[in-house]
Amino acid sequence: MKMLLLKTWRDMKARKGQFIGLIILVMLGIAIYSAFVGAASDLQASADRSNEEFHLADFETRVMAAPTEVAGEIADIDGVETVQGRLIVDTGLDMGTDEVAIRVVGIPADASPAVDEVDVVEGSYLDSSRPKRVLAHNGFAEARDVQVGDSLRVRVDGATADVEVGGLAQSAEYFFLRRVKDEMPNAEEFGVLWAPQETVEELFGQPDTYNSFAVLLEDGADRDAVIDEVESVLGEYYVLSSTTIEDQPSNFGIQEEIKQNREMAGLMPFLILAVSAMALAIAMARLVQSQRGEIGLSKALGYTDRQVLMQYLTYSVVVAVVGSVLGIALGQLSAYGISEMYRTLLNLPILESSFHAEVAGGAVLLSVVVCLVAGISPAVRSARMAPAKAMHSDPNLSQTKGRIPIVERLLGWAMPRTIAFRLPLRNVFRSRRRSVYTVLGTIFALVLIVSTWALNDSIGYLMAAQFEEIDLWGAAVTFDENIPVSEARAAADVRGVTDVDTALATPVTLSAGDEERELILSAISPDADFHGFEVEEGAEVEETLRGGGLVLPGNLARTLGVGVGDTVEVASPYIDGTIDIEVETLSKEMWGSPLFVGEEVGRRLVDSDQSLANVAYVDYEGVTDDEIEKALFAQPRVADVRMKNAVVEMLEGSMGLFRAVVGLLFVFAFAVAFVVIYNTFTTNVIERTREIATIQTIGEDRRHMAWMITAENLLLAVVSVPFGVLAGLWAAQQMFDEVSTEAYTLPAYISPDSYWLIAGSVLAILLLSEIPPLRRIFRMDLAEATKVME
């Protein structure tokens, strides 16, 4: 057996280029796997520790307005460890050149709140003797260049009030800076100010009032039961929502990012490892084929089937172990880089980075299993060879059966007759096995490239669809409470506005059977055109809105298990009990799960005789974004103005990290594709060493040799490209289906420009992959190579 192992080692050295190629394939797969799984674990640990150290509330209950003393009643509920009452007001901040949305949170002036702790990172904490001193969110301060000591002008009911920034702070409640779950964080356009509770009460004219209760539970407390009791205590103050830690906007966003990272860790490495397995299986099959004589000889000398089997499986194990060890090292480095990038993006204060033995162990196990699966069939074939047959090699009988391919038979009359032209064509068809391997290798390479690039294009497509076909408004104005539609229209109708649509956006609980969702439902006029609808099924949207029906996103309907004609129950904070609404239209939404009803249903949901609105969507022209934003913010009752252009710009900006990750994956995919094709091409050359040497010996020059090899490879690539692109899109769709949620649908999409990019990449890979085999050809020892037995 020692001799067989020695032979294995020498075979590896003899084909070191391919052997190293296979190791690199496994290494890349394992590196991606361990990088993303490791990063996801690190991020999870970082988020958990950050939440714990910053005492993120187990749940928060929001009400319209409640007296401060009610907090004591909540503290007395069994299971409640601590409760922190706050008065939270969303308003605007006059930044001079423009306006931004700001959330002012009232907290104790003398010490950090016990729940949803506020940690000062620069400057000093609040001071009860200086009521106008506030703390600014550190991310917001960085984005808007707010410094300690700066004065800020807070909008208070159309006027402004000055406050002074005494410090910069962070809080688990706003690591991921956003107000609601569906909102994209944008520190340029939204910030948080923590101010003394008394100051907030005074500024906004709500003395002794809390509208938010953040609760920490005792260990082992029944959260649902406590929430029920808290809501019962707060019942008379209009409970708007109770949000658990899982749905808390910041934490939810962080967990979603971690989840997507983890899903990416499961899909992309799987794809790369599958490609590695395929490449390994092909390489092994070819190795066994080329070593028939040696296998026969080994068996004739007395080595058992099992020993021969083990010899070839050793290949697989060595590739798996060396590849995974290198992959784990590379993955660990990458994991740290990815975690740090995400930590910065998510504004997490703590990074917990460690070596994950379980990930490393899993990676080694995964690669060994994958490589053994890939190698088992060729190895078994080698063990089963009959020695006499395996050793039999009659040079009088050419191994390859020549034939004129059907393409040449049909179209030969139109082709140049020169052998240098026809030879590549014949070579494509000479060995089905070799051509199939080459085509498969190229297809797999394309699958990686296309599916990776589809990540990039699909996000672009999603954004274009959302902002060009669905969000058909220029600015969205949020009012501080529900006001009559006519008032909302008047308030939004400032200079430059060409169209105003209003909506009553209400938090609702939608129930269908056993399924229940907390969602935002918008009551709108049938004539409203701020939202572009695409009907998947059911009645036209206008008809549904007029008829009192519900427009439900198709994705959501499917997860709820409802369809057109079914009835759902809807509860809102303004009414007791629920109202039944029939689903009449299923709409196609890309982002979020917006529900729409007509104004009449809206009135019933807020228990009002007149049509109310709390949002206005406007179009404008002839004025700049800053002008319209400022003008709208200056209107009475306006709490927030969102400019679509700013949202798009912010999203584009926030795509930086995403694009960096996609870029990284693309580089990995490119490298894998290169190795796969390089291995295939090199094997193609090795298997024809004598023939290629003979061609050179009879006088063929380098230029024509290179042309013939390139033409052959390009012909195979042409066959592979359509299949590869289709398979790549299919693989991308499978990946996207995994990561798509009720909140967004990601279609697998490749832009027309990207097809050129992909074609260019494939061509580049093909040409680059040819360089090593061509060098091998040009450096061949012709005297030796013309005698090689094939």
Added chain:
Amino acid sequence: MSITTTTDTLVTLEKVTKTYTMGEVVINALNGIDLAIKRGEFLAVLGPSGSGKTTLLNMLGGIDSPTSGRIVVDGEDITNHKRKQLTYYRREKVGFIFQFFNLIPTLTAVENVRYAWELAARDGGAPNTRPEKLLEAVGIGDRANHFPSQMSGGEQQRVAVARALAKDPVMILGDEPTGNLDFRMGKLVLGSLKELNDRGKTVVLVTHNSPIAAIADRVLHIRDGVIFEEEINEHPTPADEIVW
């Protein structure tokens, strides 16, 4: 051995050596060979395995270069030729016949011959004799459209002879061309080579088989990289009378 060159001299080798290094072991495959080959000569190089006969043939064919010494073929000094120059040298002046035939399996017999013919035609006028005629000349005109896998070893080797001729080279080099043929087929191939020589082609044949060498006008005995004996054969044995 001293060399005498005349206007009839096609090939001159002067003190040609070839040294291979394998690890720390130095192998002198050719050890100061002096040799002249006349135009139209049938030369056999006879020697056991490892004697250096194939190395000598490779030098003549331009698929290997000497460590020292000088090689001139048809007035062209190929000693220091670069790869590209050697490619053109092989294309224009040398026809190879290998022990294992080395036909291209995806080309038919006539296409194998035509490939060499096209190579020669690429740099100037096409050689006079068409590939089909060459196949007829070696007696396998009826197998022109067969692929190598459909032919016997002897037939394949005769295609190789026709391919070697297709370029109308100044010299044909045969490296154990009968080594993988049965007796009958071997004699047919030797007959083809003799016929070419009779028509004026210079043939250099490498063999370890002394009865086969009897077909040549001159036999060089080589051992340890040195020509130790030269035998002029006044009466070469006809191919059909050779027995081995």
